[in-house]
Amino acid sequence: MWDIFTYEFGLLALLGGILSAIMTSLLGTVVVLRRMSFFGSGIAHLSFAGVGLALLLKLPVNLITVTVAAVSAVVLGYLSRKGVHEDIGVGVLFSTSMALGIVMISASGVDSSRVMAYLFGDILAITWSDIWLLTILCAAVVIFMIVFKDHLIYMTFDEDFMKVLRAKTTPVYYTYLVLLAVSIVFSINLLGIILISAMIVLPAASSSLVSRTYQGMLKLSPVISSLSVLVGLIVAWNFDVPAGASIVLVQGVVFFFTFLIKILGG
Amino acid sequence: MKCEYCLEVKDLTVRYGEITALKNVNFSLEKGKFYTIVGPNGGGKSTLVKTIVGIIDDYDGQIRIFGRERDEYLQEKMVGYVPQIASFTKFPIKVIDVVLMGLFRERRFRYSREHYKRAIKALERVGMADFSGRLIHELSGGQRQRILIARALVSDPELLIMDEPTVGLDSASQAQFYELVKGLKESGMTVLMVTHDVGFVSEYSDAILCINKTLVVHASDVSELPQSFFAKLYGYGVKAAVHGHER
Ligand SMILES: Nc1ncnc2c1ncn2[C@@H]1O[C@H](COP(=O)(O)OP(=O)(O)OP(=O)(O)O)[C@@H](O)[C@H]1O
Ligand SMILES: [Mg+2]
Numbered sequence: 001m002w003d004i005f006t007y008e009f010g011l012l013a014l015l016g017g018i019l020s021a022i023m024t025s026l027l028g029t030v031v032v033l034r035r036m037s038f039f040g041s042g043i044a045h046l047s048f049a050g051v052g053l054a055l056l057l058k059l060p061v062n063l064i065t066v067t068v069a070a071v072s073a074v075v076l077g078y079l080s081r082k083g084v085h086e087d088i089g090v091g092v093l094f095s096t097s098m099a100l101g102i103v104m105i106s107a108s109g110v111d112s113s114r115v116m117a118y119l120f121g122d123i124l125a126i127t128w129s130d131i132w133l134l135t136i137l138c139a140a141v142v143i144f145m146i147v148f149k150d151h152l153i154y155m156t157f158d159e160d161f162m163k164v165l166r167a168k169t170t171p172v173y174y175t176y177l178v179l180l181a182v183s184i185v186f187s188i189n190l191l192g193i194i195l196i197s198a199m200i201v202l203p204a205a206s207s208s209l210v211s212r213t214y215q216g217m218l219k220l221s222p223v224i225s226s227l228s229v230l231v232g233l234i235v236a237w238n239f240d241v242p243a244g245a246s247i248v249l250v251q252g253v254v255f256f257f258t259f260l261i262k263i264l265g266g
Numbered sequence: 267m268k269c270e271y272c273l274e275v276k277d278l279t280v281r282y283g284e285i286t287a288l289k290n291v292n293f294s295l296e297k298g299k300f301y302t303i304v305g306p307n308g309g310g311k312s313t314l315v316k317t318i319v320g321i322i323d324d325y326d327g328q329i330r331i332f333g334r335e336r337d338e339y340l341q342e343k344m345v346g347y348v349p350q351i352a353s354f355t356k357f358p359i360k361v362i363d364v365v366l367m368g369l370f371r372e373r374r375f376r377y378s379r380e381h382y383k384r385a386i387k388a389l390e391r392v393g394m395a396d397f398s399g400r401l402i403h404e405l406s407g408g409q410r411q412r413i414l415i416a417r418a419l420v421s422d423p424e425l426l427i428m429d430e431p432t433v434g435l436d437s438a439s440q441a442q443f444y445e446l447v448k449g450l451k452e453s454g455m456t457v458l459m460v461t462h463d464v465g466f467v468s469e470y471s472d473a474i475l476c477i478n479k480t481l482v483v484h485a486s487d488v489s490e491l492p493q494s495f496f497a498k499l500y501g502y503g504v505k506a507a508v509h510g511h512e513r
Contacts, residue, residue, distance in 0.1 A: 163321045
């Protein structure tokens, strides 16, 4: 049952999956608390336009995609500061960018199997260089969240009071959005554009059902998400199903059970 | 140079796009007194308060706090602020953490044990210490209001501004609240409070400001106000309420 982890690709998938799980779920907790759950999938879809652009112009895919995602995150953040809710901005750009991506990819004449890799990801194809990148990024996210979690939480809970405190929320907010965008792009290699928003929203949603406070959510979400990666990989290996989908399914099941516990436990 | 004024507002004009909420407001408040702001709905009371405490940054005119420019003062200290109506959406934050927000500027990366002690003390002052572990949205409206008063007090501000803090308080809590304010005044704090509770105004406050887009009257005693004043200000008679507190 555990023999997937006797292979190097299995261990790399587990390592990469957990690194990605930790960062997306930590950032995702704020996504859920801010009620901008559309944002994750929005950024993922926007980065699809980035993939298309890179393939069309024959430029490095990761670099272009990260740039596109980060810039759109900042633009959406700016719009939300001007009173357009993050989700509305995303809704507008969502389908347009996807269409744009498809058009550019087909114009580039690239083999469609490469496109499938972006849509569905391939966690079993992770390399050591991916792991190093994910480690650095995950460390950055963890440190950022430890230092600035109160900024993010307070500005969600009571933005006016942050102004009274004269706290510098704007740079923190934009840094948060950029980190979220970058984490999403690097997790796309693992889980794909279609499933990545589940990694952001589901663990935080599950933990919000069982923990009373935001502090509890921030501790529980990464645990739930990491365990889902472990279980998801084992399930995928033993039942011969795609790993990304299996991980997301496990997270869905966890959500369903925490929901049951919540309503049965009162 | 020593400054005798706690707050000076000169030619203050605040607009929301097309709407002018405040126009050429002028007044000065002395240190250590209890001031009340009254005025009709939409008269600009909350706008005035938000501009003083730093929520609204877009204004014309001048605001000086303890003799210094508003921004310069706020950079160093904060003004205690209790917002109008504590209608937070469901948010998983504990009462103690809400009060700790008031100490956000004093902490270094995290809150110390000393900060927690002060937060508990602030909760004791409003009689809510037993609720420190509850979630904020599990409390009743009046209880929430008291938590926000604790949050404003926890940093020991020199100037405390409250926007309708007694709305939703039962009469016992109101009496307790006014005792609290009296104590604060005795400790040297300047208190500025928005209220529609005209009856209480006469009993407790040293002076009263009436705001309806601009400063209508600044009276040092409620009895200086003409009887018809409130009727004119609000557009209908609230004389009875004032009358009831006449000595
Ligand atoms: N965010 C806003 N955007 C646009 N207009 C606003 C905004 N806030 C207040 N106003 C307008 O400014 C004016 C003053 O509002 P304000 O909230 O300061 O009144 P108030 O005296 O506090 O009223 P109340 O007694 O009801 O609390 C009103 O006409 C109001 O419609
Ligand atoms: Mg108001």
